[in-house]
Amino acid sequence: MMKLRFFYVFAMCMTVLFSTSCTKDMEYKDVQVSPVTQLYEPTDGQSVTLVASSTASLFFEWAAAKAEDSGSPLYEVVFDKEDGNFTNPIYRVVADNNGVRNYATITHKVLDKIGKAAGINGGETGTVKWTVVASRGLNSAMATEARTLTITCLKGFTELPNQVYLTGExxxxxTDIAQAVPCSMPNELGVFEVFTKLEEGKSYRLVDNNSADAKSYYINESGVIIEGQGETTVNKGGVYRIVLDFTTASVKMTEIQSMGFFFCPSNEVTFELPYKGNGVFEGEDLIEFKQESWGRDQRYKFLMTYADGTTQMWGTKNTTDSAPGEAAADDPYFYIAETPNNQWDQKWKLNNEFDGAADGANPGAVTRISVIFSGDNYTHHVELVK
Known part of the structure; x- marks a missing residue:
């Protein structure tokens, strides 16, 4: 019995002793941190013109702070309006590597948000102030200096859509968004293009996908793309070439009057390719190659005429001086691109089977031409009707 009492008292004493020891060892110590004393990059008053690129960035760097316990401080770059004092910063950016590094790589997309938070409108230039806050635990210290940065904000959208569709009456x-008309992005990130028909007096909007949760945009009366639930009414119906530049929030709409098969030897359009729908212009006719001293000439391109009377040649995207032979319909040989308005440059050649002249390889043959403005590469198809 005495032994049991002894072990009980001993266990209680050890528990109290261990608890007291842990309390002392685990006692929180309020670690002090020194302020950053020097900012390195960017230089004071530096200017930056923002670009709509996912990789564009600006490098910020400063002298390291010191913590009382010799640990690593954490850093934030803080921004304020030009006349602010950082008591209520407009934006905070954690330094690289989750705040551990004494530098930060800040994307132009984030800088655009900072500029607009400071009241700088799209495409305009203004100045913000920045400094660095070092922290360790609950303590923080603001740098002993601050600098200014002059920002020219993006004219367009900070977040560029990956795809754009047209939907509406x-x-x-x-109005079925699942049937929305897709745009192409043939040349430049954030710049979309579509060849499509619009009905007069009816409205449409832009969306970033063809599902119910799509983000919406509309074109206002000044021709500016606005994010939101508005719609745009078509003043004049017709077939249009529409360029939607989200990097500048701008729109260019050009009405298309006609599209034609341009036969280089004749230096003229020999038959029209009416608009069929879904970005496709299609027509058919008998093509007569031109007899020359060296053989039969079968070179061709396409000529688009706009409603204002201006024209645009469309020729081969991949320069060639031969006929396609056995090339498949989706071969890059058939890809099309805008070309200079002249008779011979960047043309294709037809296979002999499309020579429907009386003295040609296939007398009476009728050829169907389809020009397709959709997808990553605009293209065209050539086939015999009979």
């Missing part, structure tokens, strides 16, 4: 797909 005025469009070929109607």
């Amino acid at each position: 005025a469009t070929e797909g109607g």
Whole structure:
């Protein structure tokens, strides 16, 4: 019995002793941190013109702070309006590597948000102030200096859509968003293009996908793309070439009057390719190659005429001086691109089977031409009707 009491008292004493020891060892110590004393990059008053690129960035760097316990401080770059004092910063950016590094790589997309938070409108230039806050635990210290940065904000959107569609009563797909008309992005990130028919007096909007949760945009009366639930009414119906530049929030709409098969030897359009729908212009006719001293000439291109009377040649995207032979319909040989308006440059050659002249390889043959403005590469198809 005495032994049991002894072990009980001993266990209680050890528990109290261990608890007291842990309390002392685990006692929180309020670690002090020194302020950053020097900012390195960017230089004071530096200017930056922002670009709509996912990789564009600006490098910020400063002298390291010191913590009382010799640990690593954490850093934030803080921004304020030009006349602010950082008591209520407009934006904070954690330094690289989750705040551990004494530098930060800040993307132009984030800088655009900072500029607009400071009241700088799209495409305009203004100045913000920045400094660095070092922290360790609950303590923090603001740098002993601050600098200014002059920002020219993006004219367009900070977040560029990956895809754009047209939907609404005025469009070929109607109000069913699942049938929305897709745009192409043939040349530049954030710049979309579509060849499509719009109905007069009806409206449409832009969306970033063809599902119910799509983000919406509309074009206002000044021709500026606005994010939101508005719609745009078509003043004049017709077939249009529409360029939607989200990097500048701008729109260019050009009405297309006609599209034609341009036969180089004749230096003229020999038959029209009416608009069929879904970005396709299609027509058919008998093609007569031109007899020359060296053989039969079968070179061709396409000529688009706009409603204002201006024209645009479309020729081969991949320079060639031969016929396609056995090339498949999706071969890059058939890809098309805008070309200079002249008779011979960047043309294709037809295979002999499309020579429907009386003295040609296939007398009476009728050829169907389809020019397709959709997808990553605009292209065209050539086939015999009979």
